[in-house]
Amino acid sequence: MTLSVRSVTVILVLLGLALVPPIASWVDQGYYTVLFARMLIMSIAAIALNLILGFGGMVSFGHAAFLGVGGYVAGIFIFHYFEDGAEWMGNGYVQLAATIVASALVALFIGAICLRTRGVYFIMITLAFGQMLFFVAVGLEIYGGDDGLSLYTRSEFPGLFDLNDRTTLYYVSYGTMLACLLVSWRLINSRFGMVLRGARLNDRRMKAIGFPTYPYRLVAFVISGVMTGIAGFLLANQTDFVSPSMMHWTKSGDLIIIVVLGGMGTLFGPLFGTIAYLLLEDILPSITESWQLFFGPMLILVVLFARGGIDSLLGPRSRPDD
Amino acid sequence: MTRSVPLLETVSLMKRFGGLTATDHLSLTVMENEVHAIIGPNGAGKTTLIGQLTGEIRPDDGRVLFAGRDVTGLPVHRRSHLGLARSFQITNIFLDFTVLENVSLAVQAHAGHSFRFFADARKERRLIAPAEAVIERVGLGRRRDDVAHSLSHGEQRQLEIAMALATDPVLLLLDEPMxxxxxxxxxxxxxxxxxxxxxxxxxxxxxDMDAVFALADRITVLVYGAAIASGTPDEIRSNDAVLDAYLGDERP
Known part of the structure; x- marks a missing residue:
């Protein structure tokens, strides 16, 4: 195996991310652990979106809704654990299982309807569902409505780990991100992945050679929804807070921008995209107050001149998983 | 050559687009092991006919029978599994995939379900071996690992045929392969x-009339969606209505 620029970059990035907590505590800047944990969690959502957007051609403009589903499951369970003393709801395994089931059901419902449409209609209807869930969250008065809900404690996984520890949460997010990369990598090269990618390239031909593409696209949508739900679960734990704003449509837009910025339909693009996006979002405001004035054009330049996003700057690829 | 069993049959097929009748009470049969050519001027409704046979276009009236079964209401992918394959008039392949991936995917569609999430599909002998055989057969062996968009037009047309063949069809619907x-x-x-x-x-x-007369056992001439003549190449060559309607300017 020869080491390409891309694989060297990937190895360095993954190594670098693994070393963030010790370095942050060494330079006594705990803030970086927080920032990079957020980065890892958002990259999970971006990897999930890329699976259907980049490989499946489904531009979901309501994907932040799944961040909300995962976040609210964590928030609501911990709320009842604290308020009503429901012991079982404080159990991290139960919370995670509930997150997976809830986001799978929501994705199944939304996907089953949205995937009957194509192109712009798909974008609009996923946006509509995203906004619906946003307003559902706003309407949840007992869980804070518009103001959201603070988490009094974080999820504990007895016998395994406790997310109340900042470093633990960081490495759990890191491991989850790696697992999602691994899942994506296997998935896109499997039979299932070939069908998904074929349906993006040429749905008509897929049907002509004998594939009913709808069930495959729907399952991909559900897998992506569950992954994003898990990201939401981690995000709620990381910020100790859930509110409707985490499922606002602009958050869905951020996810799409991250995927495009990093390189649609590439294995590591979403990770690169998230790091670049969140770093810029963090650094630019400290340079100038009108940072968005520079951020916007930068994104446009990437889209115009680096068609394959950041990933394409690392050299040509023969296969998306190179 | 057996000519006894009809494999495909249309019964009084009708399709209108607004005021235009694209298929006009069309009844035709394709026998087993027969090459049946459909010719006719532009706008005669040939592609619309193919669309109705594959299931992409729903006829307004009439029936399509395939292998003794009424398939009129069957979706495209189900007909493919009965052994009906098509090639497209405008090349319709997976441009970002290699030749092998294109054809393997067609094999995959007929090799069990594809809810398999882990194993690398490109390493499955069960998919690759039949795909390679078809690729050799249409003469694309040397282009096996090239990306489809890098092929010449003619090679892409060959790939069209290869993908249709890879589904192991009993009837091939070829929409202007040349x-x-x-x-x-x-x-x-x-x-x-x-x-x-x-x-x-x-x-x-x-x-391409040279190709049609070289290949066809039977020819049906379509004009404004209706069959004005049907017969062997020799019969068609000497049919006056056909000569007037269609071959007029090519009459020797």
């Missing part, structure tokens, strides 16, 4: 298609 080809490429395609005649039936829509 479209846009030079004389050499056409000759090559005729050669490929004649090699298939013994194993399957072909419904051939084509403008």
């Amino acid at each position: 479209a846009g080809m030079g004389p050499d490429e056409s000759a090559r395609m005729v050669e490929i298609l004649s090699g298939l005649k013994d194993e399957l039936s072909i419904l051939l829509v084509e403008h």
Whole structure:
């Protein structure tokens, strides 16, 4: 195996991310652990979106809704654990299982309807569902409505780990991100992945050679929804807070921008995209107050001149998983 | 050559687009192991007919029978599993995939379900071996690992055929397989298609008259969606109505 620029970059990035907590505590800047944990969690959502957007051609403009589903499951369970003393709801395994089931059901419902449409209609209807869930969250008065809900404690996984520890949460997010990369990598090269990618390239031909593409696209949508739900679960734990704003449509837009910025339909693009996006979002405001004035054009330049996003700057690829 | 069993049959098929009748009470049959060519001027409704046979277009009236079964209401992918395959008039392949991936995917569609999430599909012998055989057969062996968009037009047309063949069809619907080809490429395609005649039936829509008369056992002439004549190549060649309607300017 020869080491390409891309694989060297990937190895360095993954190594670098693994070393963030010790370095942050060494330079006594705990803030970086927080920032990079957020980065890892958002990259999970971006990897999930890329699976259907980049490989499946489904531009979901309501994907932040799944961040909300995962976040609210964590928030609501911990709320009842604290308020009503429901012991079982404080159990991290139960919370995670509930997150997976809830986001799978929501994705199944939304996907089953949205995937009957194509192109712009798909974008609009996923946006509509995203906004619906946003307003559902706003309407949840007992869980804070518009103001959201603070988490009094974080999820504990007895016998395994406790997310109340900042470093633990960081490495759990890191491991989850790696697992999602691994899942994506296997998935896109499997039979299932070939069908998904074929349906993006040429749905008509897929049907002509004998594939009913709808069930495959729907399952991909559900897998992506569950992954994003898990990201939401981690995000709620990381910020100790859930509110409707985490499922606002602009958050869905951020996810799409991250995927495009990093390189649609590439294995590591979403990770690169998230790091670049969140770093810029963090650094630019400290340079100038009108940072968005520079951020916007930068994104446009990437889209115009680096068609394959950041990933394409690392050299040509023969296969998306190179 | 057996000519007793009809493989595909349309019964009084009708399709209108607004005021235009694209298919007009069309009844035709394709026998087993027959090459049945459909010719007719532009706008005669040939592609619309193919669309109704594959299931992409729903007829307004009439029925499509395939292998003794009414398939009129069956979706495209289900018909593919009954052994109906098509090639497209405008090349319709997976441009970002390699030749092998294109054809393997067609094999995969007929090799069990694809809810398999882990194993690398490109390493499955069960998919690759039949795909390679088909690729050799249409003469694309040397292009096996090239990305489809890098192929020449003629090679892409060959890939079209390969993908249809990879679904192991009993009836091949070919929508102008020679479209846009030079004389050499056409000759090559005729050669490929004649090699298939013994194993399957072909419904051939084509403008290239040399190819049609070289390949067809039977020819149906379509004008404004209706069949004005049907018969052997010799009968068609000497049919006055056909000569007037269609071959007029090519009359020797």
